[in-house]
Amino acid sequence: MKIKEQAEENKICPLEAAVNTISGKWKIPIVWQIHEGKKRPSEFLRGIAKVDRRVLNQHLNEMVEDGILVKQVFNELPPRVEYSLTELGEKLVKILWHLNDWGKLLIHEDSKV
Amino acid sequence: MKIKEQAEENKICPLEAAVNTISGKWKIPIVWQIHEGKKRPSEFLRGIAKVDRRVLNQHLNEMVEDGILVKQVFNELPPRVEYSLTELGEKLVKILWHLNDWGKLLIHEDSKV
Numbered sequence: 001m002k003i004k005e006q007a008e009e010n011k012i013c014p015l016e017a018a019v020n021t022i023s024g025k026w027k028i029p030i031v032w033q034i035h036e037g038k039k040r041p042s043e044f045l046r047g048i049a050k051v052d053r054r055v056l057n058q059h060l061n062e063m064v065e066d067g068i069l070v071k072q073v074f075n076e077l078p079p080r081v082e083y084s085l086t087e088l089g090e091k092l093v094k095i096l097w098h099l100n101d102w103g104k105l106l107i108h109e110d111s112k113v
Numbered sequence: 114m115k116i117k118e119q120a121e122e123n124k125i126c127p128l129e130a131a132v133n134t135i136s137g138k139w140k141i142p143i144v145w146q147i148h149e150g151k152k153r154p155s156e157f158l159r160g161i162a163k164v165d166r167r168v169l170n171q172h173l174n175e176m177v178e179d180g181i182l183v184k185q186v187f188n189e190l191p192p193r194v195e196y197s198l199t200e201l202g203e204k205l206v207k208i209l210w211h212l213n214d215w216g217k218l219l220i221h222e223d224s225k226v
Binding site: 014015017018028032088095098100102109 | 219
């Protein structure tokens with residue numbers, strides 16, 4: 001809802017909406033971790049050294065709200081929470097692969113200077 | 114040079130290098146403006162309402178250093194400065210188109226909630 005409202009109010013273009021959505025400091029690493037098979041917040045915390053729990057939860061909530069992630073809560077003791085990528089999230093992963101390839105060119109380009 | 118050093122020191126992955134490189138607040142809008150045929154800093158200033166000249170120049174310098182843009186200085190009076198995309202910059206534009214398409218899905222997804 002947030003993004004739709006922003007798009008309507010400020011006439012932002014889809015590219016801007018996309019960039020805004022993934023620009024949280026740890027959002028791309030989170031997508032990557034889930035893509036690599038991790039599911040639980042505790043695993044993300046281990047995988048992303050510098051993030052703290054509060055920021056991680058905030059990012060996860062926003063990404064669920066934006067339709068990139070799905071949250072599943074299992075009725076167990078202790079309670080288990082898992083996140084997975086939606087179809088939209090999987091599409092983002094494909095673009096991140098392109099961006100990863102571009103990053104390789106960038107590092108290579110840089111080493112020529 | 115900066116990115117290469119970062120990549121070696123922190124073992125950052127190409128994706129992280131890519132995201133770091135384009136994460137300056139106005140860098141994607143600048144790439145877009147140049148892609149649309151604009152060349153001169155004064156045109157970028159008109160095209161990106163909220164950016165100030167100092168930040169714009171800083172972004173432009175970093176993007177030249179990273180190999181995304183080329184700066185040309187024409188020996189005229191008044192002096193004329195133009196920026197254009199390198200091959201690497203053109204490749205970034207292609208990925209931004211993918212991201213733009215993804216942004217459309219995102220806005221659409223959002224309107225379903």
